[in-house]
Amino acid sequence: VPALPQGYNFRRVGKEDFQDKNLFKTLSILTTVGDIPEPKFHALIDYWNDRKEIYNPMVITNAENVIIATGMLFVEHKLIHGGGKVGHVEDISVNPSEQGKKLGLIMIRNLIQIAQNEGCYKVILDCDEKNVKFYEKCGMKIEGVEMGYRF
Amino acid sequence: VPALPQGYNFRRVGKEDFQDKNLFKTLSILTTVGDIPEPKFHALIDYWNDRKEIYNPMVITNAENVIIATGMLFVEHKLIHGGGKVGHVEDISVNPSEQGKKLGLIMIRNLIQIAQNEGCYKVILDCDEKNVKFYEKCGMKIEGVEMGYRF
Numbered sequence: 001v002p003a004l005p006q007g008y009n010f011r012r013v014g015k016e017d018f019q020d021k022n023l024f025k026t027l028s029i030l031t032t033v034g035d036i037p038e039p040k041f042h043a044l045i046d047y048w049n050d051r052k053e054i055y056n057p058m059v060i061t062n063a064e065n066v067i068i069a070t071g072m073l074f075v076e077h078k079l080i081h082g083g084g085k086v087g088h089v090e091d092i093s094v095n096p097s098e099q100g101k102k103l104g105l106i107m108i109r110n111l112i113q114i115a116q117n118e119g120c121y122k123v124i125l126d127c128d129e130k131n132v133k134f135y136e137k138c139g140m141k142i143e144g145v146e147m148g149y150r151f
Numbered sequence: 152v153p154a155l156p157q158g159y160n161f162r163r164v165g166k167e168d169f170q171d172k173n174l175f176k177t178l179s180i181l182t183t184v185g186d187i188p189e190p191k192f193h194a195l196i197d198y199w200n201d202r203k204e205i206y207n208p209m210v211i212t213n214a215e216n217v218i219i220a221t222g223m224l225f226v227e228h229k230l231i232h233g234g235g236k237v238g239h240v241e242d243i244s245v246n247p248s249e250q251g252k253k254l255g256l257i258m259i260r261n262l263i264q265i266a267q268n269e270g271c272y273k274v275i276l277d278c279d280e281k282n283v284k285f286y287e288k289c290g291m292k293i294e295g296v297e298m299g300y301r302f
């Protein structure tokens with residue numbers, strides 16, 4: 001895992017992250033965040049914390065303690081591969097104002113590290129065609145096609 | 152959801168499915184199943200059952216009560232989309248001896264139904280290029296690229 005710039009931190013999301021809204025701002029670069037009132041946010045953090053062996057919601061903060069990158073690793077227990085585990089990487093977003101600091105790469109390498117510690121046999125994610133090159137730089141390979149059904 | 156042939160059933164995986172090994176046989180059409188001793192299998196079933204809001208491991212059995220199709224829906228709680236949920240379809244396998252009965256389609260439509268009941272905003276899965284046509288027949292669309300990292 002490459003090093004973060006001085007003063008930057010990789011850490012788990014917490015209830016205090018509701019206050020400055022930078023978690024929401026960073027995620028809104030990726031997709032629709034929508035309305036999340038404080039009680040709903042706290043309930044989700046509790047839900048994730050009660051299932052730490054599944055949910056690893058992580059962020060990178062800069063020297064001003066502002067969240068500028070997000071990433072989730074969640075761990076699925078399967079029957080295949082001798083009762084193996086798969087790490088799913090989700091909701092990767094990096095603030096464009098922090099480009100050139102390899103924060104996306106550092107986030108992915110940290111999530112892969114968590115998956116390895118959890119004993120996963122692989123890590124997978126779904127992305128746009130335009131992000132394939134970036135994930136290849138992170139050491140990942142094209143494995144298949146993502147199909148979706150929207151309600 | 153199209154109807155199953157007479158005597159066929161769609162149901163949740165249970166501990167009793169260790170006995171005849173047909174669950175393992177059906178999954179081994181998809182990929183490596185590996186060695187799963189009975190205590191490990193029972194522990195996984197307990198793990199899944201203790202987390203029923205996340206794990207929906209389902210099978211289709213034929214008129215002889217033999218498992219001939221498998222599929223998992225697991226539900227991820229996100230922050231995006233107003234604290235939305237995503238249904239992940241995994242480990243779809245259908246015994247070739249039962250081809251032409253639309254069991255794959257019925258499995259997928261049933262898993263999508265579970266996801267809708269759980270309030271998911273979308274269902275996604277990863278597949279080989281060669282299965283894209285099948286999933287399109289199930290009402291799904293190409294959404295992106297699956298990238299993977301193997302340990």
Ligand SMILES: CC(=O)N[C@@H]1[C@@H](O)[C@H](O)[C@@H](COP(=O)(O)O)O[C@@H]1O
Nearest residue numbers: 031032089090091092093125126127
């Ligand atoms: C590697 C990565 O970050 N992939 C994300 C995925 O985690 C996220 O859930 C989705 C949201 O898209 P949606 O708003 O269209 O569901 O976008 C991307 O596929």
Ligand SMILES: CC(=O)N[C@@H]1[C@@H](O)[C@H](O)[C@@H](COP(=O)(O)O)O[C@@H]1O
Nearest residue numbers: 182183240241242243244276277278
């Ligand atoms: C829709 C569907 O069934 N997709 C499956 C996935 O659920 C399964 O986990 C994987 C196993 O492949 P592996 O043995 O190479 O990890 O194969 C396919 O991608």
